[in-house]
Amino acid sequence: MSARPLRIGDVAARVGVTPRTIRYYEERGLLAGGDRAKGSHRMYEEADVVRLQELIRLRDLLGLSLEELVELAEAEEARAALRDRWESDPNDEERRAIVEAAIPLVERQLALVSLRRQKLDEFAAELQDKLGRLHARRDELG
């Protein structure tokens, strides 16, 4: 895994946002921009692209505000911190704790997705209804 670095424009293009959005998210604490000499270029790796993708999807598909994203991100952060310990210290009890902490987070996201789907389905049903009535009327006039 060579992990050659990506520039902010590449990351932005791949995720479908602008560099400005990435800088703003960093400013809000959603993305690590961490240790960097003032004025020097931000550098990213594949893991950052995946992470940003997820945030953007939570924003677009579920309509979460950045404040809500920060909450979720902090939970993920805690998980990531645990993951680091995972690498260094392969204690089975700790591994279990890490996995068990991760599960409810994903379940929560799934619950939000289900709720959205339900609302979309209701909307789709109403539109189908409307369309059916229109077709019926057209046929009456046919």
Added chain:
Amino acid sequence: MSARPLRIGDVAARVGVTPRTIRYYEERGLLAGGDRAKGSHRMYEEADVVRLQELIRLRDLLGLSLEELVELAEAEEARAALRDRWESDPNDEERRAIVEAAIPLVERQLALVSLRRQKLDEFAAELQDKLGRLHARRDELG
């Protein structure tokens, strides 16, 4: 159909927005605030509630901007204008034209809903995948 008038606060509460949002939409031309003495209360009827509900759903569930809503609304407007003529002039050829103009509008909305559903399903699938892997790992450590 008595059509007793509703006040802005009632409409807002029923649709789940604030009065400010309604005033702003009126300002942007999405809602009729029409003929009203300066300073007098805005009055609405059931049809306005239905209309606003639809706009809010298009905004929340599909993530449309107000500018995009205006486009859609203008199309609906044209339809509403035709509907008025419908009431007064029951000419069968015109009726057909009205119905046939309405159908593609609803179909367009349905297409947008389908697209959203697809994206949500993809997201749900990825989350299920993630959850499955977490469960498997937990069981391995069990």
Added chain:
DNA sequence: TTGCTCCTCACGTCACGTGAGGTGGC
């Protein structure tokens, strides 16, 4: 008459968009 909701400015905020002016790496 007393509340409550309404009204119109008008400034504040969130999530970025958009130049302005300048530095840095293939």
Added chain:
DNA sequence: TTGCTCCTCACGTCACGTGAGGTGGC
């Protein structure tokens, strides 16, 4: 060396939020 992308302010914008101060209807 020439572009291109990057950098940091900093002001603009969209979709409202939030008082400020005042009028109007059960």
